[in-house]
Amino acid sequence: MSVSNLSVSQQKAVTDLFRRIAPVADELGEVFARQGHELAVVGGSVRDVFLGRIGNDLDLTTDARPERVLEMVSGWADSVWTIGIDFGTVGVRKGDWILEITTYRSESYDPRSRKPEVDYGDTLEADLERRDFAINAMAVRLPGHEFVDPYGGLADLGAKVLRTPGPPERSFDDDPLRMLRAARFAAQLGFAVDPAVVAAMTAMADRIEIVSAERIRDELDKLICGAFPRAGLALLADTGLAEHVLPELPKLRLEIDEHHRHKDVYEHTLIVLEQAIAQEAAGPDRVLRWAALLHDIGKPKTRRFEEGGRVSFHHHEVVGAQLTKKRLTELRFPKDVTADVSRLVELHLRFHGYGTGEWTDSAVRRYVRDAGHLLERLHKLTRADCTTRNRRKAQALSRTYDELEIRIARLAEQEELAKIRPELDGNEIQGVLGVGPGPVVGRAYKFLLDMRLDRGLLGKDAAREALLEWARTEGVLPA
Incomplete structure (x- = not known):
């Protein structure tokens, strides 16, 4: 032509x-x-x-x-x-x-x-x-x-369709990674996948096992950073490919029977991902997107049926963080990405742990310190995690988080929250206690940091007095 x-x-x-x-x-x-x-x-x-x-x-x-x-x-x-x-x-x-x-x-x-x-x-x-x-x-x-x-x-x-030049079975046999590329292009371009291609992906899903973790990682990363990641993820789950490259995803499709009703975790996860993406300000944020996708992967392992037909997922954020670290490590993600995504998964329920009451200054300081450089992403993930259809409940949660962000901003102006440190450094602690480097200094540092988080800035004199009192109580100095 x-x-x-x-x-x-x-x-x-x-x-x-x-x-x-x-x-x-x-x-x-x-x-x-x-x-x-x-x-x-x-x-x-x-x-x-x-x-x-x-x-x-x-x-x-x-x-x-x-x-x-x-x-x-x-x-x-x-x-x-x-x-x-x-x-x-x-x-x-x-x-x-x-x-x-x-x-x-x-x-x-x-x-x-x-x-x-x-x-x-x-x-x-x-x-x-x-x-x-x-x-x-x-x-x-x-x-x-x-x-x-x-x-x-x-x-x-x-026609916005993905089709192989020849028989898809031959194409995927030549290079099994092309099955993942189908999902990736669906996510990037928003194209439909030809039924014959979907059928071949389903029949040949286990062939992906021969492909290196690095090549799989690159395709998954491009998929999740695409404009339509839901389409690509659904294709992975529906064809069985996800069971080989991201098994935590299909496991979110928890069986729901008439006696134990609870939210569809798989669908909830895809909505959270979309709601997190809607908050991005400057292009795809891979850490935020991976955290949104994996934030509830601890639920299948922690699901418990309680009295009255209730279902609980106690400590699923802790288990989820461990599973996230394991999966991203196996996919050969950079250590900093693995650490950041795992930390967000671990922290994604922290906001709810404080209830709906008034947050103390101490609670705000700890929230900010625990989030560290991930604070803005944690804000977005926490907001995205609200998928309730109860409009009144959703608005109440949004208002509560608005109030928290206002409190953080107010305290940040006063105290530089992101840089919270004890008022005495290691050398000053050694001088006050008359000790050299060692475990006692570490314990003292933690005491002063907890005091700083709980009570704010007291001044160095008050910090020294508190440290001496702690040392006498702990037996570091004579009473």
Whole structure:
């Protein structure tokens, strides 16, 4: 299909693309053509043009082998890197443009291996056939700008559907991660997934076990940071994929019988996630979103049936924090992300623990200190966690939290809550007690910190007197 075969709006999209990327793409296309090789813009770079999104990264494909690509870009590119050369990819930078040039290829997984086997191909059409979805199997040849769409990707974009170029079973057998990518694209683009693709995902879900934790993590992270994460998560749960990559999610579908009625935790979780997203101010907050998704994963393990048909989940936040840390660690998330998400899960009920009465200054100080740098996220998670249909109850909870935030702001002005420390530091404690470094200093520090949280600023003199009284009571000093 040539550009002339496209609709007016589609022709404009392609023309706009090449107005932006020229002369970089055409220059490189000429370099390859003079050496007798093909080159085409491909995949997501073409898809995004028709979605109205053009960045500074371009994916290209060629019949030239990686070593030959290196020879041709040498002297043309500003810089070159070969980190992906084992998989046929050479990266280059030219001005502000980042280009990844990949040799025509196909790849498949040995059932016993986590690494794909790469075989190079000879034609653009064959390369497009091995791609994950038809919307990513479009290309524009360089330097002639011929549009290539053998598998109907443009029609799928119009219909907002995800379909594989060939049989989905073959596609997923070649690379099982594509099943997760289906859920990820559903979450990012809001597209429906072709029924044949869903059926293949369901039948082949256990094949995902062969994929490395890092690749699974990256897809899940992109999914949850997408514009429509509910769609992607529901697809994972409905096809059984979640049981292999995020088993805590389907476990939230607790059985509810006529004698033990309680909130649908799975549905509640998805609503909390959406309500947390609605509070984001500047793009996706991965820590907040993961905390919203995992905040109740301790409930299945702590569910107890009480008298009168009640159901309790005592300490589910503590159990949930432990499960969160375990899951994110197994998915190889960075330690800081794991720690922050786990801490939010642990703290998400803290607000309710104080009841609906007046908060003391001590309670406010402890709330802020325990949240630390996560305070703003904790505010959002706590508000998002209210999914009751009882309008009066929801409004009462919102007002109570409004009052708490006002109290925090008022105390923060007076006391710099985020930086609360005892009024005496370690050296001063040693001087007052006449002791050297050791466990006694740690105990004294904790005493002074608790006093600071409970009573606020007293002044150094009062802190010394209180410390001496504590030391005599504890037997550190003679009575």
